[in-house]
Amino acid sequence: MSAASYALAADVRAGSVTGGTVDCFPTGALTAVLNERGMSVEAAAPADALPGGGVRFDKVSGSMSSTFQGKLDMEGGISLVGKDGTRLDVLNPSGETPLGALSATPQTTRPGQTPQTGTRAEVAYPLVPGSVSGRPTSLTTFEVTVGSTNFALKEAGAARINDAFGTTLAKDATFMKCTAVLQGRLG
Structure with a gap:
């Protein structure tokens, strides 16, 4: 067995996520709603x-x-911004992988009002x-790639945006497409 095969075979249990990126883009349906309402999508730092x-x-x-089993936490978020200055930040997404659900903390800020933070809301990603x-990328490291994946709103997320x-976004409506390239270390 080669060293690379051994690293992949040994990767039955989760290792640490050591880096990578998750890129998300609004779907055509969400873009149409955003354009109709004069809204935009922005990144919430970092x-x-x-x-x-x-x-x-x-x-x-x-x-x-290396089979995407584990837990993923991301810092920052996605912001929906209305033409009146209303802002909905969806912050610090996290979830068990690959179970198909990710949760994040929503925070709504209206001009001149105190921000309102809601309970963590879920999105689904089959x-x-x-x-x-x-x-494997070495004896102790690996890389996981996740191709284009649809992220759909659960009922609470659709209600929060609406x-x-x-808006009149429906629950289970696909609103983002995401891809990921993640690096990990065994052990």
Whole structure:
């Protein structure tokens, strides 16, 4: 067995997430709603803005195996901003992988009012078969790639956006597409 094969075979249990990126972009449906309402998508620090309304999470941590089993935490968030200055920040997403759900803390800020923080809300992300691949990068490190994945609003998330902006987004509506490249270390 080669050293690379041994590292992948040994990666039955989760190792530490040591770096990587998660890039998210609004879907066409969300972009249409944003444009109709004069809204925009912004990155909440320390996440970074990407061209095309995307957001990059590059402060990632947690535990994960080369088969994407584990827990992923991201710092920063995605902000929806209305033309009247209303802002909905979806902050510090985290979740068990690959179970298909991620939660984040929503915070709504209206001009001249105190920010209102809600309870953590979930989004669902059903992984497409074959969208996850892992490979060893040394005897003790590995990389996991997750292909384009739809993120759909759960009922509380859709209600929060609709309450903040007067939109009519439906629960289970796909609002973001995300990809990930994550590095990990065994042990």
